[in-house]
Amino acid sequence: MKTTFILTLAIALLGFSLSNRDKIIIGRINLDPTLTAYLDLLIIELKDSTLVVGRTNVNQDGTFCLRVNSNRPLDLFYYGLGINETYMQTLFPSNADSIIISLKIPKEYNKKGRKVVCPKCMKNDNTIPITYGLHATVIVQHISPKGDTTYTPYSKKEYYEGGCVTSEIDPKYFCKRDKIKF
Numbered sequence: 001m002k003t004t005f006i007l008t009l010a011i012a013l014l015g016f017s018l019s020n021r022d023k024i025i026i027g028r029i030n031l032d033p034t035l036t037a038y039l040d041l042l043i044i045e046l047k048d049s050t051l052v053v054g055r056t057n058v059n060q061d062g063t064f065c066l067r068v069n070s071n072r073p074l075d076l077f078y079y080g081l082g083i084n085e086t087y088m089q090t091l092f093p094s095n096a097d098s099i100i101i102s103l104k105i106p107k108e109y110n111k112k113g114r115k116v117v118c119p120k121c122m123k124n125d126n127t128i129p130i131t132y133g134l135h136a137t138v139i140v141q142h143i144s145p146k147g148d149t150t151y152t153p154y155s156k157k158e159y160y161e162g163g164c165v166t167s168e169i170d171p172k173y174f175c176k177r178d179k180i181k182f
């Protein structure tokens with residue numbers, strides 16, 4: 001009875017210590033050569049759902065290193081001054097002590113039919129394009145013969161409004177299921 005208890009306690013403690021080991025995430029960004037000026041601005045962020053668990057700048061050579069203490073799936077984003085938060089991929093730190101990743105920026109988008117596939121849920125049924133700048137606010141003005149003025153959106157197609165600030169590496173799509181820009 002006592003042995004069983006000690007054994008259980010030992011396993012629990014061992015499991016606890018193992019699960020609380022820091023995980024090292026080493027990454028390299030393969031940035032298009034024409035866009036290397038963005039390297040100085042890029043920040044890599046890891047989130048557990050909406051909670052930020054890690055954040056780091058990107059080195060001049062495009063590499064970055066993060067230390068996290070989590071066994072849960074973590075979403076990796078990049079953002080920066082004038083660069084909107086962009087989802088890249090989900091990491092699973094429970095599988096390994098260290099994770100080596102390579103990120104291609106700008107992203108390549110996968111399409112299924114005419115719609116882009118979300119890189120997180122791998123589905124295309126809830127993805128919509130993001131518009132920036134004027135496109136987001138263009139409206140058509142109607143003036144009736146009586147002089148009444150009405151406005152309707154420029155397009156009936158559904159868009160996510162990305163705001164005015166935009167860069168060449170901003171996210172182009174939004175997934176309504178995951179609430180992520182990618």
Ligand SMILES: [Zn+2]
Nearest residue numbers: 118121175178
């Ligand atoms: Zn999704």
